[in-house]
Amino acid sequence: MHSDRASIGLRLSATAGLLFLHLPILVVFLYAFTTEEKSYAFPPPGLTTQWFAVAWNRADIWPPLYLSLWVASVSTLLALILGTLVSAAMVQSRFFGRDQISLLILLPIALPGVITGMSLRSAFSIMDIPFSTLTIILGHATFCIVIVYNNAVARFRRLSGGILEASADLGANSFQTFRHVLLPNLGSALLAGGMLAFALSFDEVIVTTFTAGQQSTLPIWMLQELVRPRERPVTNVVAIVVFLATFFPILIAYYLTRDGAETAGSGK
Amino acid sequence: MSPAAPSPAAPSPAVEFRSVSRHFGPATAPVKAVDGVDLTIAEGSFFAMLGPSGSGKTTCLRLISGFEKPTAGSIRIFGQDVSDIPPNRRNVNTVFQDYALFPHMSVRDNVAYGLMVKGVDRRTRDDRAEEMLSLVKLDGYGDRKPAQLSGGQRQRVALARALVNEPRVLLLDEPLGALDLKLREAMQDELKTLQARLGITFIFVTHDQGEALSMADSLAVFNNGRIAQIGTPAQVYARPRTRFVADFVGSSNVLPPDVTRAFGGPAAWSSLRPEALRLTAPDGVALSGTVTTHRYLGAGNRVTVATQGTEISALVPAGQPLPETGATVGIAFDPAALHVMEGEG
Numbered sequence: 001m002h003s004d005r006a007s008i009g010l011r012l013s014a015t016a017g018l019l020f021l022h023l024p025i026l027v028v029f030l031y032a033f034t035t036e037e038k039s040y041a042f043p044p045p046g047l048t049t050q051w052f053a054v055a056w057n058r059a060d061i062w063p064p065l066y067l068s069l070w071v072a073s074v075s076t077l078l079a080l081i082l083g084t085l086v087s088a089a090m091v092q093s094r095f096f097g098r099d100q101i102s103l104l105i106l107l108p109i110a111l112p113g114v115i116t117g118m119s120l121r122s123a124f125s126i127m128d129i130p131f132s133t134l135t136i137i138l139g140h141a142t143f144c145i146v147i148v149y150n151n152a153v154a155r156f157r158r159l160s161g162g163i164l165e166a167s168a169d170l171g172a173n174s175f176q177t178f179r180h181v182l183l184p185n186l187g188s189a190l191l192a193g194g195m196l197a198f199a200l201s202f203d204e205v206i207v208t209t210f211t212a213g214q215q216s217t218l219p220i221w222m223l224q225e226l227v228r229p230r231e232r233p234v235t236n237v238v239a240i241v242v243f244l245a246t247f248f249p250i251l252i253a254y255y256l257t258r259d260g261a262e263t264a265g266s267g268k
Numbered sequence: 269m270s271p272a273a274p275s276p277a278a279p280s281p282a283v284e285f286r287s288v289s290r291h292f293g294p295a296t297a298p299v300k301a302v303d304g305v306d307l308t309i310a311e312g313s314f315f316a317m318l319g320p321s322g323s324g325k326t327t328c329l330r331l332i333s334g335f336e337k338p339t340a341g342s343i344r345i346f347g348q349d350v351s352d353i354p355p356n357r358r359n360v361n362t363v364f365q366d367y368a369l370f371p372h373m374s375v376r377d378n379v380a381y382g383l384m385v386k387g388v389d390r391r392t393r394d395d396r397a398e399e400m401l402s403l404v405k406l407d408g409y410g411d412r413k414p415a416q417l418s419g420g421q422r423q424r425v426a427l428a429r430a431l432v433n434e435p436r437v438l439l440l441d442e443p444l445g446a447l448d449l450k451l452r453e454a455m456q457d458e459l460k461t462l463q464a465r466l467g468i469t470f471i472f473v474t475h476d477q478g479e480a481l482s483m484a485d486s487l488a489v490f491n492n493g494r495i496a497q498i499g500t501p502a503q504v505y506a507r508p509r510t511r512f513v514a515d516f517v518g519s520s521n522v523l524p525p526d527v528t529r530a531f532g533g534p535a536a537w538s539s540l541r542p543e544a545l546r547l548t549a550p551d552g553v554a555l556s557g558t559v560t561t562h563r564y565l566g567a568g569n570r571v572t573v574a575t576q577g578t579e580i581s582a583l584v585p586a587g588q589p590l591p592e593t594g595a596t597v598g599i600a601f602d603p604a605a606l607h608v609m610e611g612e613g
Contacts, residue, residue: 162368165335168355169362170382171433180385184372 025243032236040232051233058234064221065241071133071217072201075140079197080190082141083148091156105149108142116142117210124211131213139211140204144197151193151257152186159185192256195249203246218242281344282437282469283309283332288341289493290327301327303493304341309471311346311436314463316480317473319490320516325473328490329439332471333362346436361430362439366446367422369414375401375425376410382433400428403462420451427459431466440472444479456483477517481505489513506541507607514539514609521545521580528608530576531555531601537609542570544605545582547591553598559591573597 006014027042032051034044055061090102108116120139121131129135163185167177205219216224218238225235285307291298302324309315317325330336331343334355343350350358361382369378376397377384383393394410401407404424414422423443430438443459444452460483463470474480480487481501489496489504489512497509508514514522519542525535532554550556557575568585582599584590591597 162364162366163370165355166362166364166368166370166429167381167385168335169333169360169364170385170429171356172381172385173356176385180381181370 028236028239028243032233032240034233037230037232051231051237054231055234055237058231061221061234061238064216064218067133067136067215068202068218071136071140072198075137075144075201076194076198078137078141079144079148080194083145083193084152084186084190086145087149087152087156091153106146109146113204113206114210117207120207121210131211133215135211135213136208136215136217139207140201143204143207144201147197147200148190148193151189151196155186155189188256192253195253195256199246199249199253203242281308282311282313282346283307283471284344284347285328285331286342286344288328288331288338288343290324290331290336291339298339300493302331302338305493305495307488307495307498309469310486311469312467313485314460314470314483315472316484316487317471317490318475318477318480318487318517320475323490324493325475325488325490326441327493329362329441329471329473332437333360333439334358359433359435360437360439361433361435362441363423363426363430363443365441365443367414367426369422369425369429371414373413374410375406375412375414375417378414378425379410379428379432381429386433396432397428400432401425403431404428419446420455423447423455427462435468437469437471440470442473442475444474444476452479459483481517489517491516508539508609510609511537511539514607519581523580523606524578527576527578528606531606532603533606533608539607539609540580540601540605542581542583544601545580546600547571547573547582547584548598548600550596550598553600555599556596557599559593559595559597561593562590573599575599 030044031040033047033049034040035046035048036044086105090098090105117139120135120142124131124135163181164177167181168174172180203219204217205223208217208220212220219242222235222238222242225238226232285305288302288305288307289300290302291300293299305324305328307328317328319325327336331338332345334350334353337351345358345360370381373381376394379400380388380393380397383396388396398407398410401410404427406421406424406428409417409421409425414425417425423446427443440459444455447455456479459470459472472483481504484501486498486500487504488498491510491512497504497513499507504513504517508517508520511522514520520539521542523531523533523538523540525537528538529535531538531540547559555575557573557580559571560574560579561572562584563570563572565583566586568583569590570581571584571591572579572581580599
């Protein structure tokens with residue numbers, strides 16, 4: 001018989017599963033406030049907010065933070081432009097090999113980051129492109145495009161195909177159709193895709209490791225910091241920053257796409 | 269016999285097709301969506317393009333709106349060759365089959381869209397939008413979103429939106445297809461009234477022969493990318509040029525040559541409308557047959573009679589005696605009603 005309430009056992013194991021997934025995050029937050037700086041002793045001997053001040057004054061944190069923000073912003077922008085264009089092409093035209101190309105577009109996110117990273121690294125070497133901020137951005141753009149593409153394609157499919165023709169029929173030129181019809185209907189999907197892409201890029205480690213030169217992004221900096229037994233809680237403070245910088249974009253993206261059904265395709 | 273009836277005298281044709289073809293796919297094995305169509309649509313007429321799906325009628329409509337380009341031939345709108353004119357610069361507007369309203373805009377902004385892209389200021393275009401909404405009896409609906417309207421109301425918004433630019437030709441692609449029967453009949457009357465009032469040319473595509481016959485001044489029947497017949501509804505109904513037209517328009521009896529001969533005509537395909545047949549007593553008549561089925565239609569009964577190795581149907585009006593199934597009946601008709609056709613396709 002169907003029951004509205006799940007059994008005790010099921011509820012307990014679900015709770016245990018969620019705790020297992022999320023308690024470690026709380027531990028990361030907790031250690032940002034510990035007075036112990038050399039090892040992560042549990043429970044913390046005392047609590048302090050001094051590490052926020054220390055982190056703020058550490059000169060070596062700022063360049064990786066700026067670099068991460070810069071890389072995430074530029075690769076997201078690239079992804080927005082290219083992802084939208086490619087999704088428009090895939091939805092609006094039928095051509096030979098279309099399904100295969102669609103698979104190729106999705107590949108960077110399906111492939112392990114190690115493979116993407118290795119292949120990009122060897123490609124950059126062959127082409128004599130020095131490893132730099134540019135190569136990191138290109139590496140990140142490969143998977144950011146997929147995120148934007150997925151969001152845009154889903155929205156394109158839900159749009160009643162006739163509205164672009166209706167716009168042209170009523171006298172609008174291509175730019176006006178883009179500005180007044182396409183963009184408003186695609187906007188929230190692009191914003192959501194962009195936010196997700198930004199969040200993914202901001203904490204990416206693997207592809208970055210392969211495509212970076214001497215510079216460190218914030219996640220790479222954290223990785224290096226963990227092996228050094230000095231002012232360890234500073235890393236946790238930075239972890240909170242990374243958490244906030246990625247959590248909110250993803251949350252906003254979730255809410256933007258959740259109500260998408262209402263804004264798009266309702267003319268059908 | 270009677271050739272395709274010419275269109276009513278046209279002072280300046282709204283739309284002219286000259287051997288227009290539109291082929292899709294590879295040039296070696298093209299799909300001929302439209303194949304050598306000649307067509308003249310008079311200004312101010314209510315013209316129907318009738319045909320089954322895939323017959324080329326919608327492609328013809330899209331050739332006029334500019335969303336398709338002819339593979340061969342030329343199209344003129346009010347005498348001007350429109351081959352190189354994109355849809356947004358043709359003085360032709362369309363009511364789309366699925367209405368294609370802009371979901372993110374209010375009804376008012378939808379209707380005013382054509383004016384907005386022309387750069388008309390907001391106050392003027394809002395006033396015009398209200399006028400158009402009132403024309404289609406949707407006063408007070410301006411602030412709603414398309415999703416908040418019923419199918420019939422969306423249809424009216426699509427109509428108002430297409431009329432706001434004052435097109436000289438309005439194209440309607442199966443405009444009533446998505447509406448239920450009652451609403452469809454009401455909208456048929458309204459479209460007709462609206463067309464008479466505005467005096468502009470309406471060209472509408474439909475697969476519903478009843479709709480085409482009741483609304484159009486003249487119509488073209490499409491079959492396999494070609495026009496099977498052009499004429500007034502009365503001409504097309506009474507004197508179908510081909511078997512296809514006789515079959516598709518109305519529910520005519522299509523008689524093969526030997527049956528036509530038995531019915532007193534020449535040895536050629538002919539059509540005979542069910543309402544032209546009278547069922548009589550079997551004695552003293554040249555033709556007789558056996559009743560196989562009846563179907564009650566409300567205003568009468570459709571009776572199928574097996575005769576001369578074929579089956580023909582006759583309409584027996586309500587109130588007249590109905591022969592029973594299996595009964596032998598005589599078949600009588602006015603010889604003038606037997607219409608001999610010239611073509612097959």
